[in-house]
Amino acid sequence: MSASDRTPIGRVIALAIGLAAVVGVIVLAFSWPSITADPRDLPIAVSGPAEAVDAVTANVDEAQPGVIAFTEVDDRDAAVDAIAQREVYGAVVLGTEPEVLTSGAASTVVSQLLGGVAGQLETAVNAQAQQAAAAAGAPQAPPHIDVAVTDVVPLAEADERGTGLAAAMFPLVLGGIIGGVAISLAVLGALRRVLAVVVYSAVGAIAIVSIMQLWFGVLQGDSWMNVAGIALGLAAIAAPITGLVALMGRAGLALGAVVMMLVANPISAAAFPMEFLVQPWGAVGQWFPPGAAATLVRDLSYFPAADASFPWLVLGTWALAGALCSLIGHFRTAGGAEPDREAAVAAA
Structure with a gap:
């Protein structure tokens, strides 16, 4: 291998520093909420x-x-x-x-x-x-x-400390991200991706409820209502990712995953009340899919008398916004507004 075939030292150092910065951001995103958690009002x-x-x-x-x-x-x-x-x-x-x-x-x-x-x-x-x-x-x-x-x-006898209910939220968030990324990479055609998100969300919700409610007994309440809530939560996370890919190409993968995992998930208040977060981040987190999904699942399981219209509306808005972005990307590509072949394939 000649010297010209090797990666320049400057690029190597820049890449290493950049990756270290990414690790720092990840650590900060996941440790900041728990370390600074302090009840207020x-x-x-x-x-x-x-x-x-x-x-x-x-x-x-x-x-x-x-x-x-x-x-x-x-x-x-x-x-x-x-x-x-x-x-x-x-x-x-x-x-x-x-x-x-x-x-x-x-x-x-x-x-x-x-x-x-x-x-x-x-x-x-x-x-x-x-x-x-x-x-x-x-x-x-x-x-x-x-x-x-x-x-x-x-809490349910099977989850007396509430750890199971809190733990159920992470697979929902991670599953939504993985589903959005996998569908974006494996499925060509924006409208087909919308269909894939719908099917994936429904089947994934049935799987989650079957495990967390019918098997482990962590979730409570009406199982089909839980399926509906979790399905909408999965769609609200996955659909924006596929929608961003339809608009931006592969860059949408990174943007969607980063927003959901490193921004929305840490302020979701899934593990403790939103009043424990530095304000206004606790309230802001309820406007993102992870926070709204965590609130909705808890309401459906234990608080049927609570007004759950807000989390339903938030999740529905994100899911519809993601589908709308996919449609916009589809018609833009079909109209020939995007000449770049790679972007066209990603948005097709």
């Missing part, structure tokens, strides 16, 4: 006498500033309804029988946090009871008041 319901509510909210905010944003509700039933509709993660019910309501299906991390609040509340109410008894000259200490902790929407 978690919506929690509270009900009870006004004085008790004011005292508890003040004590909690003093102990954990900015962590919990309390929302007053009428009673325990209203608090349970708010949890079931995913308006809050839990509730504090005050009165003669104080109780803390949690929702393991919404977030095990928040449930643990509320368990700590229950301990603080129990200490406070017993201290107040003892002070009141002493002031009244009672001959003996009042009976101990227990603060019950009730999980009103628990």
